[in-house]
Amino acid sequence: MKVEIYSDIACPWCYVGKARFERALAAFPKASGVEVVYRPFQLDPSAPHEPRPHHEVLAAKYGPQARAMDARVTALGADEGITFDFDTVLENNSLLAHRLLRFALDTYGPAVQARLKGRLMAGHFGEGLDIGDRAQLADTAVAAGLDRDAVTAFLAGDDLTEEVLADIDEARQLGISAVPTFVFEGKWAVQGGQETSVFLQALEQVSRESSAAPAAPAAQDADSCADGACAVPPPGESAR
Template identity: 75%
Template sequence: MTAVKVEIYSDIACPWCYLGKARFERALSAFPQGGAVEVVYRPFQLDPHAPHEPLPHREVLDAKYGPQSAAMDERLAQLGAAEGLTFAFDSVLENNSLLAHRLLRFALDEYGAPAQRRLKGELMAGHFTAGMDIGDPEQLADAAAAAGLDRAAVAAFLAGDALTDEVVAEIAHAREIGITAVPTFVFEGQWAVQGGQETSTFLRVLEQVAKETAADDSAALDASGADGCADGACVVE
Protein backbone atom coordinates (compact mmCIF):
# COMPACT_ATOMS: atom_id res chain seq x y z
CA MET A 1 0.00 0.00 0.00
CA THR A 2 1.20 3.51 -0.85
CA ALA A 3 1.69 5.72 2.22
CA VAL A 4 -1.47 7.65 3.08
CA LYS A 5 -1.54 11.02 4.80
CA VAL A 6 -4.44 11.97 7.06
CA GLU A 7 -4.74 15.58 8.22
CA ILE A 8 -7.05 16.01 11.18
CA TYR A 9 -8.45 19.48 11.76
CA SER A 10 -9.21 19.65 15.43
CA ASP A 11 -9.46 21.93 18.47
CA ILE A 12 -8.19 20.83 21.88
CA ALA A 13 -11.32 22.36 23.40
CA CYS A 14 -13.68 20.22 21.28
CA PRO A 15 -15.02 17.12 23.06
CA TRP A 16 -16.10 15.52 19.78
CA CYS A 17 -12.49 15.86 18.62
CA TYR A 18 -11.34 13.84 21.64
CA LEU A 19 -13.98 11.20 20.96
CA GLY A 20 -13.19 11.16 17.24
CA LYS A 21 -9.48 10.80 17.95
CA ALA A 22 -10.10 7.70 20.06
CA ARG A 23 -12.37 6.13 17.46
CA PHE A 24 -10.02 6.89 14.57
CA GLU A 25 -7.02 5.48 16.41
CA ARG A 26 -8.98 2.32 17.20
CA ALA A 27 -9.74 2.00 13.49
CA LEU A 28 -6.10 2.65 12.62
CA SER A 29 -5.02 -0.14 14.97
CA ALA A 30 -7.42 -2.53 13.25
CA PHE A 31 -6.33 -1.48 9.76
CA PRO A 32 -3.73 -3.96 8.42
CA GLN A 33 -1.75 -1.21 6.67
CA GLY A 34 -1.97 1.19 9.61
CA GLY A 35 1.80 1.54 9.73
CA ALA A 36 1.71 3.24 6.32
CA VAL A 37 -0.68 5.96 7.50
CA GLU A 38 0.80 9.30 8.54
CA VAL A 39 -1.41 11.31 10.88
CA VAL A 40 -0.89 15.07 11.16
CA TYR A 41 -2.98 17.40 13.32
CA ARG A 42 -3.95 20.78 11.88
CA PRO A 43 -5.14 23.68 14.04
CA PHE A 44 -8.67 24.97 14.24
CA GLN A 45 -10.28 27.25 16.82
CA LEU A 46 -13.97 27.06 17.55
CA ASP A 47 -13.70 30.42 19.30
CA PRO A 48 -10.65 32.41 18.24
CA HIS A 49 -11.87 35.30 20.39
CA ALA A 50 -12.08 33.30 23.61
CA PRO A 51 -10.46 35.15 26.50
CA HIS A 52 -6.92 34.20 27.48
CA GLU A 53 -7.92 33.15 30.97
CA PRO A 54 -9.18 29.88 32.47
CA LEU A 55 -12.92 29.72 33.00
CA PRO A 56 -15.05 26.84 34.36
CA HIS A 57 -16.47 24.70 31.57
CA ARG A 58 -19.96 24.70 33.07
CA GLU A 59 -20.02 28.49 33.17
CA VAL A 60 -18.93 28.81 29.54
CA LEU A 61 -21.28 26.13 28.22
CA ASP A 62 -24.27 27.39 30.18
CA ALA A 63 -23.74 30.85 28.72
CA LYS A 64 -23.73 29.40 25.19
CA TYR A 65 -26.45 26.76 25.35
CA GLY A 66 -28.45 27.34 28.51
CA PRO A 67 -30.23 24.48 30.33
CA GLN A 68 -29.53 21.91 27.61
CA SER A 69 -25.78 22.10 28.24
CA ALA A 70 -25.91 19.56 31.07
CA ALA A 71 -27.63 17.01 28.84
CA MET A 72 -25.04 17.62 26.12
CA ASP A 73 -22.24 16.90 28.56
CA GLU A 74 -23.96 13.80 29.90
CA ARG A 75 -24.33 12.34 26.41
CA LEU A 76 -20.68 12.96 25.63
CA ALA A 77 -19.63 11.44 28.94
CA GLN A 78 -21.56 8.27 28.09
CA LEU A 79 -20.12 8.06 24.59
CA GLY A 80 -16.65 8.69 25.94
CA ALA A 81 -16.97 5.98 28.56
CA ALA A 82 -17.73 3.49 25.78
CA GLU A 83 -14.36 4.41 24.24
CA GLY A 84 -12.46 4.29 27.53
CA LEU A 85 -12.38 8.08 27.88
CA THR A 86 -13.26 10.11 30.94
CA PHE A 87 -14.96 13.48 30.48
CA ALA A 88 -14.69 15.18 33.87
CA PHE A 89 -16.68 18.23 32.84
CA ASP A 90 -17.03 19.55 36.39
CA SER A 91 -13.28 20.15 36.51
CA VAL A 92 -12.67 21.18 32.88
CA LEU A 93 -11.21 24.65 32.39
CA GLU A 94 -11.87 26.50 29.15
CA ASN A 95 -9.22 28.83 27.75
CA ASN A 96 -8.10 30.20 24.40
CA SER A 97 -6.44 27.31 22.59
CA LEU A 98 -3.98 29.25 20.40
CA LEU A 99 -0.96 28.64 22.64
CA ALA A 100 -1.62 24.89 22.66
CA HIS A 101 -1.96 24.89 18.87
CA ARG A 102 1.38 26.66 18.59
CA LEU A 103 2.92 23.95 20.74
CA LEU A 104 1.44 21.24 18.51
CA ARG A 105 2.95 22.91 15.45
CA PHE A 106 6.31 23.14 17.26
CA ALA A 107 6.11 19.41 18.04
CA LEU A 108 5.39 18.62 14.39
CA ASP A 109 8.21 20.79 13.07
CA GLU A 110 10.85 19.77 15.59
CA TYR A 111 9.94 16.17 16.48
CA GLY A 112 7.71 14.87 13.71
CA ALA A 113 4.16 13.60 13.31
CA PRO A 114 4.34 10.71 15.84
CA ALA A 115 5.46 13.09 18.61
CA GLN A 116 2.75 15.56 17.68
CA ARG A 117 0.20 12.77 17.89
CA ARG A 118 1.41 11.79 21.37
CA LEU A 119 1.28 15.41 22.48
CA LYS A 120 -2.25 15.81 21.14
CA GLY A 121 -3.31 12.88 23.30
CA GLU A 122 -1.65 14.37 26.38
CA LEU A 123 -3.31 17.75 25.83
CA MET A 124 -6.79 16.37 25.27
CA ALA A 125 -6.60 13.96 28.19
CA GLY A 126 -5.27 16.74 30.38
CA HIS A 127 -7.98 19.14 29.29
CA PHE A 128 -10.99 16.84 29.55
CA THR A 129 -9.92 14.59 32.41
CA ALA A 130 -7.34 16.28 34.64
CA GLY A 131 -8.48 19.90 34.82
CA MET A 132 -5.48 21.15 32.86
CA ASP A 133 -5.34 24.79 31.78
CA ILE A 134 -4.37 24.66 28.10
CA GLY A 135 -3.39 28.31 28.22
CA ASP A 136 -0.79 27.88 30.96
CA PRO A 137 2.80 27.52 29.66
CA GLU A 138 3.98 25.49 32.66
CA GLN A 139 1.22 22.93 32.33
CA LEU A 140 1.75 22.77 28.57
CA ALA A 141 5.46 22.13 29.11
CA ASP A 142 4.62 19.32 31.53
CA ALA A 143 2.32 17.73 28.95
CA ALA A 144 5.01 18.05 26.29
CA ALA A 145 7.56 16.36 28.54
CA ALA A 146 5.10 13.52 29.17
CA ALA A 147 4.85 13.13 25.38
CA GLY A 148 8.62 12.80 25.08
CA LEU A 149 9.55 16.37 24.11
CA ASP A 150 12.40 18.26 25.76
CA ARG A 151 10.77 20.33 28.49
CA ALA A 152 13.40 23.08 28.51
CA ALA A 153 13.13 23.54 24.74
CA VAL A 154 9.34 23.66 24.98
CA ALA A 155 9.42 26.19 27.81
CA ALA A 156 11.76 28.43 25.81
CA PHE A 157 9.47 28.18 22.78
CA LEU A 158 6.36 29.01 24.79
CA ALA A 159 8.05 32.04 26.34
CA GLY A 160 8.21 33.70 22.91
CA ASP A 161 5.80 34.19 20.03
CA ALA A 162 7.37 31.93 17.40
CA LEU A 163 4.96 30.20 15.00
CA THR A 164 2.06 32.44 16.00
CA ASP A 165 1.66 33.89 12.52
CA GLU A 166 2.03 30.45 10.94
CA VAL A 167 -0.65 28.88 13.12
CA VAL A 168 -3.05 31.79 12.64
CA ALA A 169 -2.52 31.45 8.89
CA GLU A 170 -3.22 27.69 9.07
CA ILE A 171 -6.46 28.32 10.93
CA ALA A 172 -7.50 30.91 8.34
CA HIS A 173 -6.63 28.47 5.55
CA ALA A 174 -8.84 25.80 7.12
CA ARG A 175 -11.79 28.16 6.97
CA GLU A 176 -10.90 29.18 3.40
CA ILE A 177 -11.08 25.57 2.22
CA GLY A 178 -14.51 25.16 3.77
CA ILE A 179 -13.89 23.59 7.16
CA THR A 180 -16.57 24.88 9.52
CA ALA A 181 -16.78 22.07 12.06
CA VAL A 182 -14.36 19.75 13.79
CA PRO A 183 -13.12 17.12 13.80
CA THR A 184 -12.62 16.96 10.04
CA PHE A 185 -10.41 14.20 8.65
CA VAL A 186 -8.84 14.91 5.24
CA PHE A 187 -7.36 11.91 3.46
CA GLU A 188 -4.61 12.53 0.92
CA GLY A 189 -5.78 16.11 0.53
CA GLN A 190 -8.77 14.87 -1.48
CA TRP A 191 -11.43 13.28 0.69
CA ALA A 192 -12.93 14.80 3.82
CA VAL A 193 -14.88 13.01 6.54
CA GLN A 194 -16.46 15.18 9.21
CA GLY A 195 -17.38 14.32 12.76
CA GLY A 196 -16.52 11.81 15.46
CA GLN A 197 -17.62 8.88 13.33
CA GLU A 198 -17.94 5.34 14.59
CA THR A 199 -14.79 3.22 14.49
CA SER A 200 -16.35 0.99 11.84
CA THR A 201 -16.87 3.98 9.57
CA PHE A 202 -13.28 5.16 9.93
CA LEU A 203 -12.07 1.64 9.16
CA ARG A 204 -14.24 1.50 6.05
CA VAL A 205 -12.90 4.88 4.93
CA LEU A 206 -9.30 3.76 5.42
CA GLU A 207 -9.98 0.66 3.35
CA GLN A 208 -11.62 2.71 0.62
CA VAL A 209 -8.78 5.25 0.56
CA ALA A 210 -6.29 2.43 0.19
CA LYS A 211 -8.22 1.13 -2.83
CA GLU A 212 -8.68 4.57 -4.36
CA THR A 213 -5.02 5.54 -4.01
CA ALA A 214 -3.93 2.19 -5.41
CA ALA A 215 -6.18 2.77 -8.41
CA ASP A 216 -5.22 6.48 -8.60
CA ASP A 217 -8.92 7.26 -8.61
CA SER A 218 -10.27 10.52 -7.20
CA ALA A 219 -13.83 9.34 -6.62
CA ALA A 220 -15.50 10.83 -3.55
CA LEU A 221 -15.65 8.81 -0.38
CA ASP A 222 -18.96 7.70 1.06
CA ALA A 223 -19.02 8.16 4.84
CA SER A 224 -22.78 8.28 5.14
CA GLY A 225 -24.93 6.15 7.36
CA ALA A 226 -22.84 6.54 10.49
CA ASP A 227 -24.53 7.18 13.79
CA GLY A 228 -23.59 10.52 15.24
CA CYS A 229 -22.53 12.11 11.93
CA ALA A 230 -25.09 14.89 12.15
CA ASP A 231 -24.15 16.00 15.64
CA GLY A 232 -20.73 14.41 15.92
CA ALA A 233 -18.81 17.62 15.45
CA CYS A 234 -18.29 20.94 17.16
CA VAL A 235 -19.46 23.75 14.89
CA VAL A 236 -18.17 27.32 14.80
CA GLU A 237 -20.64 29.68 16.39
Protein backbone atom coordinates (compact mmCIF):
# COMPACT_ATOMS: atom_id res chain seq x y z
CA MET A 1 0.00 0.00 0.00
CA LYS A 2 1.23 3.47 -0.85
CA VAL A 3 0.28 6.51 1.18
CA GLU A 4 1.15 9.94 -0.20
CA ILE A 5 1.00 12.74 2.34
CA TYR A 6 0.61 16.26 0.98
CA SER A 7 1.77 18.75 3.59
CA ASP A 8 3.76 21.88 4.29
CA ILE A 9 6.58 22.06 6.83
CA ALA A 10 5.12 25.32 8.13
CA CYS A 11 1.65 23.84 8.76
CA PRO A 12 1.00 23.03 12.44
CA TRP A 13 -1.86 20.67 11.63
CA CYS A 14 0.47 18.78 9.30
CA TYR A 15 2.74 18.13 12.28
CA VAL A 16 -0.18 16.92 14.40
CA GLY A 17 -1.44 14.78 11.53
CA LYS A 18 1.99 13.24 11.02
CA ALA A 19 2.17 12.18 14.66
CA ARG A 20 -1.32 10.70 14.63
CA PHE A 21 -0.82 8.87 11.34
CA GLU A 22 2.48 7.38 12.50
CA ARG A 23 0.79 6.15 15.67
CA ALA A 24 -1.91 4.51 13.55
CA LEU A 25 0.70 2.96 11.29
CA ALA A 26 2.53 1.53 14.30
CA ALA A 27 -0.71 -0.20 15.35
CA PHE A 28 -1.46 -1.50 11.84
CA PRO A 29 -0.55 -5.21 11.53
CA LYS A 30 0.54 -4.84 7.89
CA ALA A 31 2.66 -1.72 8.43
CA SER A 32 5.73 -3.34 6.87
CA GLY A 33 3.91 -3.31 3.54
CA VAL A 34 3.05 0.39 3.64
CA GLU A 35 5.19 2.89 1.73
CA VAL A 36 4.82 6.48 2.95
CA VAL A 37 5.91 9.31 0.67
CA TYR A 38 5.72 13.00 1.53
CA ARG A 39 4.59 15.29 -1.27
CA PRO A 40 5.21 19.05 -1.29
CA PHE A 41 2.58 21.69 -0.78
CA GLN A 42 2.90 25.38 0.02
CA LEU A 43 0.24 27.23 1.94
CA ASP A 44 1.83 30.52 0.94
CA PRO A 45 4.03 30.26 -2.17
CA SER A 46 4.41 34.05 -2.16
CA ALA A 47 5.92 34.18 1.33
CA PRO A 48 9.15 36.19 1.47
CA HIS A 49 12.42 34.30 1.43
CA GLU A 50 13.46 35.74 4.77
CA PRO A 51 12.86 34.78 8.41
CA ARG A 52 10.05 36.59 10.23
CA PRO A 53 8.87 36.13 13.84
CA HIS A 54 5.80 33.91 13.91
CA HIS A 55 3.81 36.05 16.34
CA GLU A 56 4.21 39.14 14.17
CA VAL A 57 3.13 37.30 11.03
CA LEU A 58 0.10 35.68 12.63
CA ALA A 59 -0.99 38.83 14.46
CA ALA A 60 -0.95 40.74 11.17
CA LYS A 61 -3.39 38.19 9.73
CA TYR A 62 -5.69 37.36 12.62
CA GLY A 63 -5.26 40.10 15.19
CA PRO A 64 -5.97 39.35 18.87
CA GLN A 65 -7.22 35.81 18.18
CA ALA A 66 -3.77 34.73 16.94
CA ARG A 67 -2.53 33.90 20.44
CA ALA A 68 -5.60 31.78 21.15
CA MET A 69 -5.06 29.87 17.91
CA ASP A 70 -1.50 29.10 18.92
CA ALA A 71 -2.56 28.07 22.41
CA ARG A 72 -5.05 25.57 21.01
CA VAL A 73 -2.49 23.95 18.72
CA THR A 74 0.11 23.91 21.49
CA ALA A 75 -2.27 22.00 23.75
CA LEU A 76 -3.11 19.53 20.98
CA GLY A 77 0.57 19.01 20.29
CA ALA A 78 1.27 18.27 23.94
CA ASP A 79 -1.40 15.56 23.84
CA GLU A 80 0.42 13.99 20.90
CA GLY A 81 3.86 14.25 22.47
CA ILE A 82 5.09 17.00 20.15
CA THR A 83 6.29 20.48 21.04
CA PHE A 84 5.02 23.78 19.68
CA ASP A 85 7.05 26.73 20.93
CA PHE A 86 5.64 29.58 18.88
CA ASP A 87 7.85 32.10 20.68
CA THR A 88 10.79 30.64 18.74
CA VAL A 89 9.10 29.92 15.39
CA LEU A 90 10.47 31.75 12.36
CA GLU A 91 8.23 31.96 9.32
CA ASN A 92 9.93 31.65 5.94
CA ASN A 93 9.19 30.44 2.43
CA SER A 94 9.19 26.63 2.54
CA LEU A 95 10.28 25.90 -1.05
CA LEU A 96 13.93 25.25 -0.19
CA ALA A 97 12.98 22.76 2.51
CA HIS A 98 10.60 20.98 0.12
CA ARG A 99 13.42 20.68 -2.40
CA LEU A 100 15.57 19.10 0.30
CA LEU A 101 12.79 16.62 1.10
CA ARG A 102 12.55 15.65 -2.57
CA PHE A 103 16.33 15.21 -2.66
CA ALA A 104 16.11 12.92 0.35
CA LEU A 105 13.37 10.87 -1.30
CA ASP A 106 15.20 10.52 -4.61
CA THR A 107 18.60 9.82 -3.07
CA TYR A 108 17.85 7.87 0.10
CA GLY A 109 14.27 6.66 -0.14
CA PRO A 110 10.98 7.14 1.73
CA ALA A 111 12.18 6.11 5.21
CA VAL A 112 14.96 8.72 5.28
CA GLN A 113 12.64 11.32 3.77
CA ALA A 114 10.13 10.69 6.56
CA ARG A 115 12.86 11.00 9.18
CA LEU A 116 13.99 14.31 7.67
CA LYS A 117 10.40 15.55 7.54
CA GLY A 118 10.10 14.88 11.25
CA ARG A 119 13.34 16.68 12.03
CA LEU A 120 12.32 19.70 9.94
CA MET A 121 8.98 19.99 11.68
CA ALA A 122 10.45 19.50 15.14
CA GLY A 123 13.06 22.13 14.39
CA HIS A 124 10.66 24.62 12.84
CA PHE A 125 8.00 24.41 15.53
CA GLY A 126 10.11 23.81 18.62
CA GLU A 127 13.73 24.80 18.12
CA GLY A 128 13.79 28.06 16.15
CA LEU A 129 14.95 26.43 12.91
CA ASP A 130 14.93 28.78 9.92
CA ILE A 131 13.70 26.53 7.10
CA GLY A 132 15.07 28.98 4.55
CA ASP A 133 18.62 28.91 5.88
CA ARG A 134 20.90 26.57 3.94
CA ALA A 135 23.39 25.98 6.74
CA GLN A 136 20.66 25.13 9.24
CA LEU A 137 18.95 22.87 6.72
CA ALA A 138 22.23 21.06 6.12
CA ASP A 139 22.68 20.49 9.86
CA THR A 140 19.13 19.15 10.09
CA ALA A 141 19.67 16.84 7.13
CA VAL A 142 22.86 15.44 8.63
CA ALA A 143 21.00 14.76 11.89
CA ALA A 144 18.47 12.78 9.81
CA GLY A 145 21.21 10.67 8.25
CA LEU A 146 22.05 12.48 5.02
CA ASP A 147 25.58 13.14 3.81
CA ARG A 148 26.70 16.70 4.55
CA ASP A 149 28.77 17.22 1.41
CA ALA A 150 25.99 15.96 -0.85
CA VAL A 151 23.37 18.09 0.90
CA THR A 152 25.54 21.21 0.90
CA ALA A 153 26.21 20.84 -2.83
CA PHE A 154 22.53 20.29 -3.53
CA LEU A 155 21.39 23.30 -1.51
CA ALA A 156 23.93 25.52 -3.26
CA GLY A 157 22.17 25.01 -6.59
CA ASP A 158 18.66 24.95 -8.03
CA ASP A 159 18.25 21.23 -8.69
CA LEU A 160 14.73 19.80 -8.28
CA THR A 161 13.11 23.23 -8.15
CA GLU A 162 11.07 22.59 -11.29
CA GLU A 163 10.15 19.11 -10.11
CA VAL A 164 8.89 20.33 -6.74
CA LEU A 165 6.91 23.15 -8.30
CA ALA A 166 5.39 20.64 -10.73
CA ASP A 167 4.42 18.39 -7.80
CA ILE A 168 2.74 21.31 -6.05
CA ASP A 169 0.87 22.22 -9.22
CA GLU A 170 -0.22 18.61 -9.65
CA ALA A 171 -1.60 18.58 -6.10
CA ARG A 172 -3.74 21.61 -6.87
CA GLN A 173 -4.95 19.97 -10.07
CA LEU A 174 -5.98 16.94 -8.00
CA GLY A 175 -8.19 19.28 -6.00
CA ILE A 176 -6.09 19.44 -2.88
CA SER A 177 -6.76 22.81 -1.28
CA ALA A 178 -5.95 22.13 2.38
CA VAL A 179 -3.29 20.15 4.18
CA PRO A 180 -2.50 17.66 5.44
CA THR A 181 -4.16 15.41 2.89
CA PHE A 182 -3.41 11.68 2.99
CA VAL A 183 -3.97 9.83 -0.29
CA PHE A 184 -4.17 6.04 -0.07
CA GLU A 185 -3.32 4.05 -3.20
CA GLY A 186 -4.12 7.09 -5.30
CA LYS A 187 -7.85 6.49 -4.70
CA TRP A 188 -8.92 7.39 -1.17
CA ALA A 189 -8.20 10.69 0.55
CA VAL A 190 -8.32 11.60 4.21
CA GLN A 191 -7.96 15.32 4.90
CA GLY A 192 -6.79 16.98 8.07
CA GLY A 193 -5.01 15.95 11.24
CA GLN A 194 -7.60 13.33 12.08
CA GLU A 195 -7.63 11.21 15.21
CA THR A 196 -5.38 8.15 15.19
CA SER A 197 -8.41 5.86 15.03
CA VAL A 198 -9.51 7.45 11.75
CA PHE A 199 -6.15 6.80 10.13
CA LEU A 200 -6.09 3.24 11.41
CA GLN A 201 -9.55 2.64 9.99
CA ALA A 202 -8.44 4.04 6.63
CA LEU A 203 -5.41 1.74 6.56
CA GLU A 204 -7.61 -1.26 7.34
CA GLN A 205 -10.23 -0.35 4.75
CA VAL A 206 -7.73 0.18 1.96
CA SER A 207 -5.96 -3.03 2.92
CA ARG A 208 -9.24 -4.87 2.47
CA GLU A 209 -9.71 -3.19 -0.90
CA SER A 210 -12.82 -1.54 0.38
CA SER A 211 -15.48 -0.57 -2.11
CA ALA A 212 -15.74 2.89 -0.58
CA ALA A 213 -15.84 5.62 -3.19
CA PRO A 214 -12.81 7.87 -3.57
CA ALA A 215 -13.09 10.86 -1.28
CA ALA A 216 -12.19 14.18 -2.84
CA PRO A 217 -10.51 16.64 -0.48
CA ALA A 218 -13.20 18.82 1.04
CA ALA A 219 -13.09 22.57 0.63
CA GLN A 220 -12.03 24.66 3.60
CA ASP A 221 -12.55 28.31 4.37
CA ALA A 222 -9.84 30.34 2.69
CA ASP A 223 -6.95 31.63 4.75
CA SER A 224 -7.78 29.33 7.65
CA CYS A 225 -5.79 26.98 9.80
CA ALA A 226 -8.42 25.32 11.96
CA ASP A 227 -10.49 22.18 12.37
CA GLY A 228 -7.60 19.89 11.54
CA ALA A 229 -6.33 21.44 8.32
CA CYS A 230 -4.66 24.55 6.94
CA ALA A 231 -6.37 25.90 3.83
CA VAL A 232 -5.05 27.70 0.79
CA PRO A 233 -6.47 31.16 0.09
CA PRO A 234 -7.81 32.37 -3.25
CA PRO A 235 -5.26 33.74 -5.75
CA GLY A 236 -3.86 37.07 -4.70
CA GLU A 237 -4.17 36.36 -0.98
CA SER A 238 -1.75 34.73 1.41
CA ALA A 239 -2.16 31.94 3.92
CA ARG A 240 -0.76 31.24 7.33
